Amino acid sequence: MLIRIVSAPCVSAYLNLDHHFVELGEVAAHLRDRAGHEVRVVDGVLPEVTWDTVVEEALHATGLVVLHVTLDNTLETARTIRLLRQLSPGTRIALYGRGAYHLRRLFQRTDADWIVLEQDWEPALAEIAAQVAAGAEPGPVPGTLTRTAGTWTRGPAGVRLAGDWELPALDLLPVAGYARLPADESYPGREPERELAVGVSRGCDSYCGYCPIPDVMGRHEYFRTGLDTLAGYLRAARESHGYTAVSLFGANFTAHRDYVHDFCARVGTPRTGVTWKCVTSHAELDPPLLGEMAAAGCTRVAVGVESLLPDGRNRFSGRVGAERLADLGAWCAAEGVLLICFVMVGLPGQTRHEVAVTLDTVRAAGAVPRPMTYVDYRRLAAAEDFADVFWANRKTVSEPFGRGILSMRDTALAVHSWEHWLDTVGPAAGRTSGERPAAAPRRPAQ
Ligand code: SF4
Structure with a gap:
């Protein structure tokens, strides 16, 4: 059976291609390589994918259409469901992705047949595909909501693959188009890389109130198995x-x-020719580990800083404080690893002073801040209109999904152009340093 996986066309507020490689590429690979279907991917993140493209797909759709729902394209997904119902009424429609999870209440008002809620998405979609291929009426599927006779029914608990995930199917993804999109990150003094993404883990054992990962990806973090396969995949992707x-x-x-040791030994740059970057917690880093990672080709590490109080403590227990952040910056600089720090702007009760202190402290540590807008994702479940979802993203503005005391203009400026924002707030906001530290040295080629 031919399965169309469609990410509806949209203008992104927050373009993160990692989501597309992982959420589209790994799911497409699973449905083709494990479930045995023909798969076609249409990714509307590309400007050349228009509504004409979607109509064309809808006119030819049969069997199953799987809609990938991000937080950028919920309104457009609802429109795509309507188009499919009008143009190919017999087609079955399944939704998955973080937008499907957060907006499950609104999507139950549409004519979709399944909403996949739980990770891992792939076994649920494979089971749905099996039902459609067999010509059966939609029936309950683990980890999903199923619509039968106009009523939505929650299936049993979802199936976890526990790290046994496919790698992104590069031959199914529009990778040439991805390469033409503007990079969402660039760093002074560093050559832009030609970069792909693979999922290394899903879920999280922590539960930070500002983060949607545990809800969307699961309350336990599973790590990818099959590291030798990953190394071979990266070598092939380079070639x-x-x-x-x-x-x-x-x-x-x-x-x-132990996983990091294993990864460095089996997937490091000496074996693949590909450098790598990761996200982690400051508490899980120290100089020997960073040295091992750098020697294995790690060029960037990102940690969550979120928000530092003027006395240097973190607003959140367990998050990095100013003193350790300075140490972390020094360790990374010594290894030529660029340290990226996620900073949350617009938190409840967070003042301009606190944001300025946070950005300045990150900069003084030789790290690069990546400020993002605080969004209370859990409020999305009560959204009454798909159009409202635009206001819940990390890069533009967050009203009415924020709860902060900063003005929307302050929040947007700090997120879009943090250095300019720091200049505008000046010493009155309690800046600790106006000097910019030297950039981290590049590590010599291995
Ligand atoms: S912020 Fe990081 S540690 Fe906290 S829940 Fe999200 S992914 Fe987990």
Whole structure:
């Protein structure tokens, strides 16, 4: 059976191609390589994918259409469901993705047949595909909501693959189009990389109130198995597509030291020719581990800082304080690893002073802040209109899904142009340093 996986066209507020490599690419690979279907991917994040493209797909759709729902394209997904129902009434429609999870209440008002809620998405979609291929009426599927005779029914608990995930199917993804999109990150003094992303873990054992990961990806972090397969995949991706770097998509890459040792030994740059970056917690990093990672080709590490109080403590227990952040910055600089710090702007009760202190402290540590807008994602479940979802993203503005005391203009400026914002707030906001530290030195080629 031919399965169309469609991410409805939209203008992104927050373009993060990691989501597309992982959420589209790994699901497409599973449905083709494990479930045995023909798969076609249409990714509306590309400007050349228009509504004409969607109508064309809808006119030819049969069997199953799987709609990938991000937080950028919920309104457009609802429109796509309507188009499919009008143009190919017999087609079955399944929704998955973080937008499907957060907006499950609104999507139950549409004519979709299934809403996949739980990770891992792939077994649920494979079961749905099996039902459609057999010509059966939609029936309950683990980890999903199923619509039968106009009523939505929750299936049993979802199935976890526990790290046994496919790698993104580069031959199914529009990777040439991805390469033409503007990079969502660039760093002074560093050559832009040709980068792909693979999922290295899913879920998180923590539950930070500002973060949707545990709800969307699961309350336990599973790590990818099959590291030799990953190494071979990266070597092939470099040869076939010229990729020079990989983003390891996951919450806490260094949560298990043995896993990092194993990864460095089996997937390091000496074996693949591809450098890598990861996200983790400051508590899981130290100089020997960073040295091992850098020697294995790690060029960037990102940690959550969120918000520092003027006395240097973190607003959140367990998050990094100013003193340790300075140490972390020094360790990374010594290894030539770029330290990226996620900063949350617009938290409840957070003042301009606190944001300025946070950005200045990150900068003084030789790290690069990546400020993002605080959004209370859990409020999305009560949204009454798909159009409202635009206001819940990390890069534009967050009203009415924020609860902060900063003005929307302050929040947007700090997120879009933090250095300019720091200049505008000046010493009155309690800046600790106006000097910019030297950039981290590049590590010599291995
Ligand atoms: S912020 Fe990081 S540690 Fe906290 S729940 Fe999200 S992924 Fe987990």
